[in-house]
Amino acid sequence: MAYAIKAEVVDPRARTFTFTAYKTMYGGKLIAAGDTVFVFASENEGGQGLIARGIVTHAEAIPKKCGIARQTPRVSITIERTGLAKRPMGRRELKHLTDWDDGRPGTELNFKFYRQATDKIVGISARAASFLAKCF
Numbered sequence: 001m002a003y004a005i006k007a008e009v010v011d012p013r014a015r016t017f018t019f020t021a022y023k024t025m026y027g028g029k030l031i032a033a034g035d036t037v038f039v040f041a042s043e044n045e046g047g048q049g050l051i052a053r054g055i056v057t058h059a060e061a062i063p064k065k066c067g068i069a070r071q072t073p074r075v076s077i078t079i080e081r082t083g084l085a086k087r088p089m090g091r092r093e094l095k096h097l098t099d100w101d102d103g104r105p106g107t108e109l110n111f112k113f114y115r116q117a118t119d120k121i122v123g124i125s126a127r128a129a130s131f132l133a134k135c136f
Helices: 105-114 126-133
Strands: 002-007 016-025 036-041 049-062 074-084 120-124
Touching (some): 002 016, 002 126, 049 126, 105 120, 105 126, 120 126
Parallel strands (some): 002 036, 016 120
Antiparallel strands (some): 002 120, 016 074, 036 049, 049 074
8 A cells, every 4th residue: 555644844855754653544554664655745834745755664653642532543654765756746736626526546635635734644545646656
């Protein structure tokens, strides 16, 4: 399975990215070493959307806190960059894709990242991964 993360990225051209205790949704909690991940620099933090593709070199689930009934699973990951995006893909390019049931990979990404604008790690379909791979 492929994954994507939307996060604050300090250095978009870094060879390695480390993200600590990130919220997960849509199967993102299953991310593991060896998985492919697409890195989006969060527009909420001044980023420009898709910037890189990489391989997870380390993934660690964060234990849930005692006494809290509902907790979103969180994971810390390290990613080794394998490519830099050559064309833009972010909120601007996906904003018009709002028919949540149309089955398009861009709509899947818009739904998972921008319907609820928080930074997060998400699982994505093979179609969405193929769609993003065309940006490299």
